[in-house]
Amino acid sequence: EFCTSGFNVLTFDWRGFGESQHFPVDTNYMVYNEFLTDYHAAVDFAKQIETVDETKIGVFGFSTGAFLSYSIAQQREDIKAIAARGIFVDYKSLKSRLVEINPEDTYLIPENIDEYSPKSTWNSFSKPIFLIVGENDIRTPVKDAKEIILNVKSKKKDLWIVEGAGHGGIYGPEVVQTELFFKKTVDFFNENLN
Numbered sequence: 001e002f003c004t005s006g007f008n009v010l011t012f013d014w015r016g017f018g019e020s021q022h023f024p025v026d027t028n029y030m031v032y033n034e035f036l037t038d039y040h041a042a043v044d045f046a047k048q049i050e051t052v053d054e055t056k057i058g059v060f061g062f063s064t065g066a067f068l069s070y071s072i073a074q075q076r077e078d079i080k081a082i083a084a085r086g087i088f089v090d091y092k093s094l095k096s097r098l099v100e101i102n103p104e105d106t107y108l109i110p111e112n113i114d115e116y117s118p119k120s121t122w123n124s125f126s127k128p129i130f131l132i133v134g135e136n137d138i139r140t141p142v143k144d145a146k147e148i149i150l151n152v153k154s155k156k157k158d159l160w161i162v163e164g165a166g167h168g169g170i171y172g173p174e175v176v177q178t179e180l181f182f183k184k185t186v187d188f189f190n191e192n193l194n
Contacts, residue, residue, distance in 0.1 A: 001182040007189065010046045014038050028106040030091060030098075031064050033113060039072045047078065054078060056193040060185070062086050063140060063168070071116035073127055081128040081156075081192040083185050085174070086140040086167055089147055090117035094140070101138060118148045128156035128192035130185065134165030134173050156192060160184060 002009045014035045016023030023034070047054040058081040061069030066084035073079040088094045091109045098107050114120055129152055133145040142161055149159045162173035162181075174181045 002186065002189075005182075005186045005190075007186075008046070008049065008052050010042060010049075012038070012042045026108070029108045029110065030095065031067070031110065031113060033110045035064075035068055036071060036116065039068055040076075043072065043076065043078065056080060058082065058189050058193050060084070062172075063088075066140075067091075067117070070118055070125075070129075073129075074116065074121045074125055079127065081130075081189060083130040083132070083188055085132040085172075086134070086137060087118065087131055087148060088140045088144045089119040090114045093119075093144070097139065097141075118152070122148060122151040123153065125152040126154050128188070129154050130157075130188040131159045132162065132173050132181070132185075133159070134162050134167060134171065134176070136165065136171070137167045139167045158188070 013020040014032075015021055015038055016025040020038075025032075043057065046052050046057065057079055059069040059073055059079055060083045061067070062084075063086040066087035069082055069084055070087060073082040091114050095107045095109055098105070118125070129149070131145045131149060133140060133142050135142060145159055145161075149157050160173075162177050165171055165173040165176040169175070
């Protein structure tokens, strides 16, 4: 959908996933700090592609990818806008929530990961931001997205709560409201990258 709307799109595997280099992944870890290094490398790579206008780079992510996309957008001047689906305020609160949902699982958080969280940086975040969340999402609930939108200093910020949607899979907003999901996301990037 993004490609047919005129965007160059780069997707990539984090280290230890897909065809990326070997990296020992402990599935009890919710994220690795190294994924931020991978994200920086992906943006740097995209900027080297001849058809990419490096003055018009936006990022999009879902759940952990939303957190990492926000972190990268916060850290890099060359990221001009972010759309995020299923984002959370920080890993500390996410971990507490997940323990309530699945108390038998183990959730480990890398040291210092929350220094990049929306909660730690929203007082200085000023880029255009569009958050999408399912009204029934219990992992990354509406209240987190509302808190982020309320606190970021962006002049252009929007929140779409998708009725009847949950966190992911067949209940994800992009499945429940496919056509509107892509229209709103494409419109956001067109408005804020052009």
